[in-house]
Amino acid sequence: MSQLIIRGGRPLHGEITAQGAKNAALPILAATLLTGEEVRLGQIPHLEDVHTMKLLLEYLGAKVTENEDEVVVIAGENLIHEASYDLVSQMRASFLVAGPLLARFGKAIVPLPGGCAIGSRPVDLHLKGFQALGAKVEMSHGAVAVQADKLRGADIYLDTPSVTATENIMMAACLAEGTTVIENAAEEPEIVDLANFLNTMGARISGAGTHVIRIDGVRELHGGQYEVIPDRIEVGTYMVAAAITGGDVRINNIVVEHVKPVIAKLREAGVMVEPDVDSVTVWTNRRPKAITVKTLPHPGFPTDMQAPIMALLTIARGTSTVVETVFDNRFKHVRELNRMGANIVIDDRRALVYGVKSLVGTRVEATDLRAGAALVVAGLKAEGETIIDEVHHIDRGYVDIEKKLLSLGADIERKGNDPLYVKTQHKVN
Ligand code: UD1
Numbered sequence: 001m002s003q004l005i006i007r008g009g010r011p012l013h014g015e016i017t018a019q020g021a022k023n024a025a026l027p028i029l030a031a032t033l034l035t036g037e038e039v040r041l042g043q044i045p046h047l048e049d050v051h052t053m054k055l056l057l058e059y060l061g062a063k064v065t066e067n068e069d070e071v072v073v074i075a076g077e078n079l080i081h082e083a084s085y086d087l088v089s090q091m092r093a094s095f096l097v098a099g100p101l102l103a104r105f106g107k108a109i110v111p112l113p114g115g116c117a118i119g120s121r122p123v124d125l126h127l128k129g130f131q132a133l134g135a136k137v138e139m140s141h142g143a144v145a146v147q148a149d150k151l152r153g154a155d156i157y158l159d160t161p162s163v164t165a166t167e168n169i170m171m172a173a174c175l176a177e178g179t180t181v182i183e184n185a186a187e188e189p190e191i192v193d194l195a196n197f198l199n200t201m202g203a204r205i206s207g208a209g210t211h212v213i214r215i216d217g218v219r220e221l222h223g224g225q226y227e228v229i230p231d232r233i234e235v236g237t238y239m240v241a242a243a244i245t246g247g248d249v250r251i252n253n254i255v256v257e258h259v260k261p262v263i264a265k266l267r268e269a270g271v272m273v274e275p276d277v278d279s280v281t282v283w284t285n286r287r288p289k290a291i292t293v294k295t296l297p298h299p300g301f302p303t304d305m306q307a308p309i310m311a312l313l314t315i316a317r318g319t320s321t322v323v324e325t326v327f328d329n330r331f332k333h334v335r336e337l338n339r340m341g342a343n344i345v346i347d348d349r350r351a352l353v354y355g356v357k358s359l360v361g362t363r364v365e366a367t368d369l370r371a372g373a374a375l376v377v378a379g380l381k382a383e384g385e386t387i388i389d390e391v392h393h394i395d396r397g398y399v400d401i402e403k404k405l406l407s408l409g410a411d412i413e414r415k416g417n418d419p420l421y422v423k424t425q426h427k428v429n
Pocket of ligand 1: 122160161
């Protein structure tokens with residue numbers, strides 16, 4: 001198991017390029033199961049989670065090949081429809097294969113998913129959607145079996161605008177007979193990316209990016225070529241890393257619209273942010289001002305940025321308030337940040353962050369992906385050495401995090417190698 005070792009206090013300077021979006025790549029890879037033809041995908045990030053999804057596609061019988069720039073998937077006719085427990089239990093997003101398998105083969109058996117430990121994460125909305133499309137849903141031995149002779153379009157209202165439920169239902173509805181309307185759909189950029197991808201394969205989806213999505217079913221989808229959007233959470237994480245160190249960093253290959261909530265909050269905290277056409281520059285030479293952050297579904301402030309921005313606020317002048325409304329147990333980073341000298345008090349879904357002048361390095365544990373990212377951000381500022389354990393969580397979402405930070409002048413090294421890390425270390429940006 002590897003560790004990240006950071007000797008903090010160096011302002012970050014320079015330029016980096018954002019990776020493709022993990023949360024767009026995962027559903028798009030799952031969606032390749034909707035056709036037997038070849039699909040070529042660009043900007044797929046070399047990450048643990050993506051690797052897990054590729055293994056799952058192979059397990060189901062698809063042929064997956066990759067080179068520096070592209071992942072090529074051919075999900076021919078002889079697929080199996082039962083997903084592997086070992087893979088699904090590693091990553092919650094594996095459940096995204098249920099919709100495509102159901103749509104194309106009329107059946108899917110998928111174990112209940114694992115993934116980051118950030119509160120209760122049911123799949124009831126996915127299943128309600130499948131049922132509304134005419135599928136029979138059964139649970140047995142910890143797995144969900146969905147089956148339908150024919151899917152028929154339906155009006156579906158989501159109680160909560162769940163991102164992956166919207167994606168799963170959208171994929172299933174592509175090949176249903178007639179029209180499906182998803183109301184209170186998630187509006188995240190990754191939903192739009194999936195819809196754009198499906199449309200290039202011949203689907204007929206409109207309204208993605210709004211709370212009402214319409215899917216007119218088609219008989220089949222064909223192959224194609226597509227490039228996923230940049231990763232707005234990775235971008236946001238480097239933005240706060242630049243800010244906490246009092247640095248000056250430009251991040252290329254971004255969609256400015258997607259990082260507007262982060263830009264707004266950083267500016268409120270007194271950090272200088274200058275977006276350009278497809279890049280953003282972040283700089284400051286002062287401690288941030290205390291602010292209030294409340295996570296919400298898009299276009300609100302993303303829950304995936306809650307932990308990283310809290311790391312920045314630990315050294316703010318004054319007391320910040322961070323409210324988590326999306327997940328019910330997403331403050332695991334607080335204990336570790338407090339061990340680094342932060343002063344954060346949790347009150348249910350609200351954290352009061354009493355700003356301190358400085359953080360101190362110590363040995364901490366990445367409990368989940370974004371909590372781990374927060375510890376990296378804090379470590380870049382902390383005096384002395386921060387040792388982060390359980391780095392595999394961070395590798396689920398950030399390609400070559402220490403190489404990018406090294407290129408910006410951070411003092412960071414990795415000790416030990418995890419298997420995937422060895423495999424993908426050729427990829428720098
Ligand atoms: C996706 C992202 C994750 C992000 C989250 C919220 C991927 C692969 N992951 O996760 O990084 O943190 O969106 O932006 O895209 N819920 C239900 N029933 C369901 C499904 C969800 O009650 O069937 C609830 C969840 O418990 C949670 C809320 O809906 O409170 C939002 O979760 P959801 O949008 O589904 O998150 P994910 O799609 O799992």
